[in-house]
Amino acid sequence: xxxxxxxxxxxxxxxxxxxxxxFTIYILVQRHREIRFTEVRDTFLQKYSQHWYNxxxxxxxxxxxxxxxxxxxxAAIEIIFSSYLKNIINEKxxxxxxxxxxxxxxxxxxxxxxxxRWSIRMNALYRIADFQIEALLDTCQQFEKTKIxxxxxxxxxxxxxxxxxxxxxxxxxESSINYSESEYRRLFVLLEDDVFIRLFEDFDSxxxxxxxxxxxxxxxxxxxxxxxxxxxxLTHEIPEIQIxxxxxxxxxxxxxxxxxxxxxxxxxxxxxxxxxxKIFNHVPLxxxxxxLEQLLQDENWWVRSQAAKTIVENREGIAKLQQFMxxxxxxxxxxxxxxTVVRKQGNK
Amino acid sequence: xNKLIIxxxxxxxxxxxxxxxxxxxxxxxxxxxxxxxxxxxxNSSQGTDIERNQVNHQISAFLKSKIRKTDLLFQLADGMxxxxxxxxxxxxxxxxxxxxxxxxxxxxxxFQQIALKASVTEIRNNSVDFETLLDKNKHKLADDExxxxxxxxxxxxxxxxxxxxxxxxxxxxxxxxxxxxTTLKNLDIPHYTLDVSTxxxxxxxxxxxxxxxxxxxxxxMNDILPRKNGLExxxxxxxxxxxxxxxxxxxxxxxxxGATLNAYEGGVDEYIVKPFNLRxxxxxxxxxxxxxxx
Numbered sequence: 001x002x003x004x005x006x007x008x009x010x011x012x013x014x015x016x017x018x019x020x021x022x023f024t025i026y027i028l029v030q031r032h033r034e035i036r037f038t039e040v041r042d043t044f045l046q047k048y049s050q051h052w053y054n055x056x057x058x059x060x061x062x063x064x065x066x067x068x069x070x071x072x073x074x075a076a077i078e079i080i081f082s083s084y085l086k087n088i089i090n091e092k093x094x095x096x097x098x099x100x101x102x103x104x105x106x107x108x109x110x111x112x113x114x115x116x117r118w119s120i121r122m123n124a125l126y127r128i129a130d131f132q133i134e135a136l137l138d139t140c141q142q143f144e145k146t147k148i149x150x151x152x153x154x155x156x157x158x159x160x161x162x163x164x165x166x167x168x169x170x171x172x173x174e175s176s177i178n179y180s181e182s183e184y185r186r187l188f189v190l191l192e193d194d195v196f197i198r199l200f201e202d203f204d205s206x207x208x209x210x211x212x213x214x215x216x217x218x219x220x221x222x223x224x225x226x227x228x229x230x231x232x233x234l235t236h237e238i239p240e241i242q243i244x245x246x247x248x249x250x251x252x253x254x255x256x257x258x259x260x261x262x263x264x265x266x267x268x269x270x271x272x273x274x275x276x277x278k279i280f281n282h283v284p285l286x287x288x289x290x291x292l293e294q295l296l297q298d299e300n301w302w303v304r305s306q307a308a309k310t311i312v313e314n315r316e317g318i319a320k321l322q323q324f325m326x327x328x329x330x331x332x333x334x335x336x337x338x339x340t341v342v343r344k345q346g347n348k
Numbered sequence: 349x350n351k352l353i354i355x356x357x358x359x360x361x362x363x364x365x366x367x368x369x370x371x372x373x374x375x376x377x378x379x380x381x382x383x384x385x386x387x388x389x390x391n392s393s394q395g396t397d398i399e400r401n402q403v404n405h406q407i408s409a410f411l412k413s414k415i416r417k418t419d420l421l422f423q424l425a426d427g428m429x430x431x432x433x434x435x436x437x438x439x440x441x442x443x444x445x446x447x448x449x450x451x452x453x454x455x456x457x458x459f460q461q462i463a464l465k466a467s468v469t470e471i472r473n474n475s476v477d478f479e480t481l482l483d484k485n486k487h488k489l490a491d492d493e494x495x496x497x498x499x500x501x502x503x504x505x506x507x508x509x510x511x512x513x514x515x516x517x518x519x520x521x522x523x524x525x526x527x528x529x530t531t532l533k534n535l536d537i538p539h540y541t542l543d544v545s546t547x548x549x550x551x552x553x554x555x556x557x558x559x560x561x562x563x564x565x566x567x568x569m570n571d572i573l574p575r576k577n578g579l580e581x582x583x584x585x586x587x588x589x590x591x592x593x594x595x596x597x598x599x600x601x602x603x604x605x606g607a608t609l610n611a612y613e614g615g616v617d618e619y620i621v622k623p624f625n626l627r628x629x630x631x632x633x634x635x636x637x638x639x640x641x642x
Binding site: 045049050053057079085086087088089090 | 522523526527530531601622623625626627
């Protein structure tokens with residue numbers, strides 16, 4: 001049996017109690033700090049959100065009480081700024097937020113970037129981009145040289161894309177990290193039009209994910225400026241790019257000439273034929289009907305269905321389909337036309 | 349002669365009073381302006397009784413042939429005045445009408461015996477009774493020095509009553525809720541007072557019973573809300589028997605055609621994509637209210 005003296009056991013108990021006591025004190029202090037932090041933040045929000053409204057929206061004079069004293073007040077200002085930026089478009093408001101952040105929040109985020117905790121650094125990077133704290137661009141470039149995670153690098157790219165598009169293009173060219181399509185889309189959507197369009201200049205030099213993301217972003221931006229760029233890609237050798245370019249052109253919704261699309265009616269790939277049937281939605285029916293009739297007799301169900309939908313959307317669509325049903329021998333096409341007409345009439 | 353016999357067929361002063369009271373109340377209820385015009389023969393002292401009688405018949409027949417089916421023509425008891433109530437018409441339209449008929453009367457030979465003057469009253473509230481209206485207009489036309497074909501104006505009833513509108517803002521973000529609250533409280537819409545209340549979720553709005561009154565009700569809400577989202581509220585409000593009193597603005601972060609279509613088909617009046625310009629929201633609301641009165 002192990003022999004333990006009572007005094008030894010008592011010593012152990014006392015030591016453990018002391019540790020426990022210290023630990024409790026630590027937790028209580030932390031909790032107190034947390035409560036205090038929330039209190040200060042909420043009081044600031046209560047007291048000054050109206051002041052902020054007056055300053056940002058009503059153009060009232062800037063008051064020194066709006067300048068944060070301490071972290072908790074910075075947190076309150078973050079909440080206020082994020083709410084405004086997320087809900088309201090107003091150049092003046094954006095400019096005021098930018099000006100204020102560059103002046104009064106810069107130091108806080110500079111300190112945050114050298115924090116040991118990843119979450120604090122990430123938060124700082126997000127805020128730098130959201131509040132456009134350009135004054136920290138150099139600090140960010142210094143920060144890039146330290147050992148940073150992939151997520152942080154992604155945020156840095158976002159920051160570069162806002163403040164220094166040139167640097168951004170350079171970085172994604174040399175970047176060893178290959179992001180996913182959706183990540184690239186998130187980056188590209190922030191780019192100004194004149195920078196974004198440069199992605200199409202040397203299109204083949206990009207990786208596939210960048211190429212796909214660029215086409216999809218052009219579609220989301222719905223800017224007529226990109227129509228020419230997308231049209232050029234229609235002759236690209238990779239079918240996926242062709243299909244995405246067609247989809248992008250459909251999304252933008254402005255078809256100025258029909259000729260570039262006609263060859264796709266007889267494409268080997270049904271996805272291409274489907275997209276072209278969709279595109280004809282934006283073309284007057286008397287130009288596109290011959291091709292749509294051809295697509296209505298396609299071997300693929302999706303293509304036939306889309307061609308019928310496109311025809312029926314037109315004012316004379318139902319009459320055209322009825323005429324087609326009387327004259328055609330293709331049972332599949334007739335059935336599709338019939339179904340579409342019935343559905344359309346049901347909706348009316 | 350046939351024309352003259354038909355002209356006998358117009359309404360008389362005592363018959364019109366009851367109609368007027370109904371029309372006046374419907375001005376408020378349906379927010380549609382009504383304008384009254386009174387005519388007086390300008391050269392009434394000239395000619396024999398028979399001639400005057402003939403002219404009176406001719407005027408009645410002429411006016412009757414020119415009005416629309418929604419206008420109400422009548423002759424006053426003194427035989428020298430005629431009145432027309434133009435429903436759903438503002439003073440501008442009526443003045444254009446007068447200009448048109450006066451041009452015909454002065455240019456065509458068959459009407460050369462007729463000389464008229466008129467007075468116009470735009471009615472946008474219900475604080476006018478029939479007798480006072482008649483008196484005021486008769487008084488306006490009483491001056492014999494007034495030139496023929498002149499148009500006088502009674503302006504006492506042209507101000508529409510101030511209407512109370514309930515406004516509910518349903519938005520989860522506290523800061524933005526306050527921003528909307530302040531913006532709408534400061535919004536000045538002529539002839540409307542806005543009674544603004546705010547809610548942080550859909551459930552508290554439905555619990556408030558604020559929406560069950562008969563007032564016109566502007567709802568500005570997010571599509572995604574905690575505890576009953578915006579689309580559910582939209583559905584509940586549009587299912588109510590008096591759903592027409594709701595003007596529903598939906599704010600959303602989704603900028604897709606599908607979401608927009610869905611919202612409009614569900615019955616929203618405006619779909620606003622966030623972030624948006626507050627001035628634009630104000631302008632849209634002002635336009636919405638401007639549409640209510642002619």
